[in-house]
Amino acid sequence: MALKDYADICVVQSDLERGCIPAGIEWILRYLKIPGVNFKGFQERHNLELQGTGRNNFYTVRTHVEHEVPDIRFIDRPFASGQDKIEFVKGLIEKSTPCLISIPNPLTGRYHIVPVVEIDDENMIVLWMNEGTVEEQKKNVRLDTIKQIHDENLQSQNGVDILFPEIGEGSLSYLTQHPRDF
Numbered sequence: 001m002a003l004k005d006y007a008d009i010c011v012v013q014s015d016l017e018r019g020c021i022p023a024g025i026e027w028i029l030r031y032l033k034i035p036g037v038n039f040k041g042f043q044e045r046h047n048l049e050l051q052g053t054g055r056n057n058f059y060t061v062r063t064h065v066e067h068e069v070p071d072i073r074f075i076d077r078p079f080a081s082g083q084d085k086i087e088f089v090k091g092l093i094e095k096s097t098p099c100l101i102s103i104p105n106p107l108t109g110r111y112h113i114v115p116v117v118e119i120d121d122e123n124m125i126v127l128w129m130n131e132g133t134v135e136e137q138k139k140n141v142r143l144d145t146i147k148q149i150h151d152e153n154l155q156s157q158n159g160v161d162i163l164f165p166e167i168g169e170g171s172l173s174y175l176t177q178h179p180r181d182f
Contacts, residue, residue, distance in 0.1 A: 001090065001093045001094055001118065001119055001120065002093070002117060002118040002119075002125075003031070003093060003096060003098055003117050003118070004096055006031065006098075006115075006117040006118075006127075006134070007134045007135075009027060009030045009031050009134070010132070010133060010134050010137070011023055011026050011027040011030060011127075011129055012129060012130070012131070012132060013043070013129040013130055014043045014044060014047075015043065015044075015047055015050055016130055018047060018049040018050060018056055019043050019047045019050065019056075020056075020112050020113040020114070020129065021046075021056050021057070021058065021061040021100070021113045021163075022042065022043040022044075022045075022046040022047045022056070022061055022065075023043050023113075023129050024100040024113045024114065024115055024129070024163070025046065025061060025062065025065050025074070025100070025163075026039065026042050026043055027098070027115050027127065027129065028098045028099075028100070028115065028165060029042075029065075029069065029072065031098050031115075032072075032098070032165060034069060034071055034072055035071070036069075036071070037069055038068075045068070046061055046064050046065050046068075047061075048060055048061060048064060058074075058076035058100075058113075058161060058163045059076055062074040062076060062163060072165060073165070073166040074163055074164065074165055074166065075163070075164055075165075075166050076161050076162070076163045077161055077162060077163075077164075078160045078161040079150070079160055079161065079162075080154075081147075081150065081151060082146055082147030082148065082149070082150030082151045083147055085101075085146070085150055085160070085162060086119075086124075086143055086146060086147065088162070089101065089116055089119060089124070089162065090119050092116075092164055093116065093117075093118070093119050095167075097164055097165065097167055098115055098116070098117075098164065098165070099115070099116055099162050099163060099164035100113050100114065100115055100116075100162060100163040100164070101113070101114060101116050101124075101126065101146075101162050102158070102159040102160075102161065102162075103126065103141060103146070103149065103159065104149060104159070111158055111159050112128070113163075114126040114127055114128060114129065114139075115127045115129075117138075119143075121143070122142065122143055122144075123140050123141065123142055123143060124140075124141045124142075124143060124146060125138055125139070125140055125141075126138075126139050126141055127139075
């Protein structure tokens with residue numbers, strides 16, 4: 001399963017050290033074609049660590065974005081097991097709903113937030129957002145690796161949640177009236 005036309009959206013992370021959440025949210029907003037979003041300087045405005053106003057995490061950055069973009073609401077949801085998280089992500093992709101997932105960055109040892117664009121029974125394709133084209137950004141992650149990392153980090157709570165747009169009655173009013181041609 002894959003998000004339809006995801007290859008049409010290329011967002012490059014401007015701050016490679018701290019800006020993956022703002023970049024990922026920008027990718028979601030562009031993918032959903034939310035109207036009226038000022039993308040000029042978007043990542044810098046919503047990179048709280050760069051601004052010196054707080055830490056970047058799903059809650060703080062999504063809240064900051066929601067103040068500027070009233071037509072969007074995000075949910076950050078933790079999962080008790082890696083298998084539960086994978087099944088939920090599969091359901092989102094099946095419904096053409098984009099999401100961000102947290103995975104370890106082997107180069108830094110920190111977590112990296114990336115959009116999930118494809119998933120099957122063995123693999124997940126994510127966009128690393130550090131290159132200039134979508135083809136260069138695509139990375140394959142084995143689902144058994146996602147499960148193992150998730151389950152090993154339950155105590156620390158690192159990488160156990162995902163971020164996705166709330167789509168339903170009363171939310172994303174523009175989208176529910178003007179759905180993407182999926």
